[in-house]
Amino acid sequence: MSAAQPTMQARATSKASGIPGVKHVIAVASGKGGVGKSTTSCNLALGFAAIGLKAGILDADIYGPSQPKLFGLRGKPRQLGPRMLEPMERFGVKVMSIGFLVEEDLAMIWRGPMVISAITQMLREVAWGDLDILVVDLPPGTGDAQLTMAQQTPLAGAVIVSTPQDIALIDARRGIAMFEKVNIPLLGLIENMSSFCCPTCNHVTPIFGHGGARVEAERRGIPFLGEIPLDIQIRETSDDGRPIVATEPDGVHARHYVEIARSIWTAVSSGAASRPPPRIVIE
Ligand code: ADP
Numbered sequence: 001m002s003a004a005q006p007t008m009q010a011r012a013t014s015k016a017s018g019i020p021g022v023k024h025v026i027a028v029a030s031g032k033g034g035v036g037k038s039t040t041s042c043n044l045a046l047g048f049a050a051i052g053l054k055a056g057i058l059d060a061d062i063y064g065p066s067q068p069k070l071f072g073l074r075g076k077p078r079q080l081g082p083r084m085l086e087p088m089e090r091f092g093v094k095v096m097s098i099g100f101l102v103e104e105d106l107a108m109i110w111r112g113p114m115v116i117s118a119i120t121q122m123l124r125e126v127a128w129g130d131l132d133i134l135v136v137d138l139p140p141g142t143g144d145a146q147l148t149m150a151q152q153t154p155l156a157g158a159v160i161v162s163t164p165q166d167i168a169l170i171d172a173r174r175g176i177a178m179f180e181k182v183n184i185p186l187l188g189l190i191e192n193m194s195s196f197c198c199p200t201c202n203h204v205t206p207i208f209g210h211g212g213a214r215v216e217a218e219r220r221g222i223p224f225l226g227e228i229p230l231d232i233q234i235r236e237t238s239d240d241g242r243p244i245v246a247t248e249p250d251g252v253h254a255r256h257y258v259e260i261a262r263s264i265w266t267a268v269s270s271g272a273a274s275r276p277p278p279r280i281v282i283e
Contacts, residue, residue, distance in 0.1 A: 019123055022056075022131045024156040024268045026187060027149055029179070031171025033140040036192035037161045038066035039238045040228065041137035043254075044159075046245035047261030049092045050254075053132040056087060056094035060119045060149065061139045062110065065099030072241020076100055077126075084127050091246035096126045112144040119145060120152055133265065141171075142178040156268045157187035159225065164191050164212035172213070176220055187264050188223035189213045193230035223267070226260045228253070 019025065028044065030037040041057060048055035059067035068074065071090045077100050078086040087094040098118055110118070128134065136153070139145050149155065158179045162172035172189065179186055191213035195206045207230055217224035228234070234253055237244045245254045 018154050019128060019134070022128050022134045024132065025134045025136060025153050026156050026264065026268065027136045027138050027146075027153075027158040027184070028161060029138045029146065029158055029175050030140045030161045031142070031169075031173070031175045033064065035140075035161055035163045036228070037061075037140060038064075038070060038137050039234065039243075040159075040161045040190060040192055040257075041135050042067060042070040042238070042243050043245045043257040044261050044264070045093045045135045046091055046243055047254075047258040048133050048135070048265060050245060050249060050258050051262055051265065053265065054130055055092075056096070056128055056131045056134045058122055058126075058134060058136045059095070059097030059099060060122065060136050060145065062098050062115050062118060062145065063139055065097045067095055067097045067137060068099040069241060070238055070243055071095050073100070080127055083125050085125060087126050087128060091243070094128060094131065096122050098122065115145050116148045119148060123153060133268065142174050146178060147182065151182070155184050157185040157264075159187045159190060159264065161190045161192050162213050162216070163193045164206070164209040166209075166212065169212050169216050172216065176222070186220075186222040187267055188225035189217040189220075190225045190260060191227045194227035196230040199232065223263070225263055226256055228256055 028037055028041040038059075038061060045055045045057040057067055059065045071088075071093070073088050073090055073095060075088070077088055077096065080086050085096070087096045088100065089095065136149060138149060160172050160175050162169055176186060176189075191211075193208050195204050195210050197204050214224045214227075231253060233248070233251075234244055237247055244251065245257045248254055
């Protein structure tokens with residue numbers, strides 16, 4: 001390995017330092033893709049704004065950035081001086097995504113070190129201003145990008161999103177184990193696509209099962225934050241860039257997200273979730 005290239009051990013033990021102006025950073029993670037992590041991150045960020053907090057979201061899902069679409073944002077962030085970028089803003093939330101900066105196909109072929117450098121820049125070279133909370137939408141899985149986040153960001157904690165069925169929970173367990181290993185507090189588990197209520201007959205069908213995430217959270221001794229149903233309105237509003245917490249704030253789904261945001265904020269702001277700074281040792 002060349003001298004210029006830090007070893008994993010050296011990188012892993014580098015010290016986390018704060019992001020100026022940002023009080024708390026939380027990560028939203030999932031063991032696998034397609035479980036609704038980005039939709040949940042977006043609506044949670046809006047939920048924080050709905051309870052009066054200054055909120056931002058960093059889309060670190062380099063391989064599949066969704067936040068520009070979810071927030072209905074287009075265009076490029078403004079450059080502020082030689083190194084800083086101004087985040088985009090919609091529905092009162094500051095948003096930064098690799099999707100604003102590069103063609104999606106390009107990011108898809110990046111190797112690990114490029115991914116790490118991109119995420120680090122988006123954390124540190126963006127003029128976030130004063131934020132109570134910054135939500136980081138992590139790429140799915142437990143790879144290099146997640147480890148980098150853990151070591152380079154003073155994370156107040158991590159939220160894991162899972163669907164209820166066993167196959168998704170197996171992956172969620174890996175996510176839980178990863179955060180435990182790097183000593184990041186687990187703020188809790190969210191069960192997404194928890195059940196389906198037929199809009200015509202109101203019959204509730206647990207398409208992916210129901211309650212699996214709650215049982216898993218209890219088994220692991222971590223908080224269970226709530227269930228979000230599988231619902232066409234959530235799908236349509238997300239995919240149309242009109243996220244449900246912003247566009248239907250009085251609806252039942254928005255209330256779920258806002259309540260979860262409130263629980264997370266209570267844990268983070270009371271310091272209930274705090275732990276010593278992470279020290280990662282990779283065997
Ligand atoms: P991930 O970030 O885990 O890959 P996404 O947030 O991109 O997943 O969601 C995948 C798809 O599922 C999107 O089309 C999104 O609109 C849809 N989706 C997410 N959560 C729900 C939900 N609770 N009800 C209905 N559709 C959902």
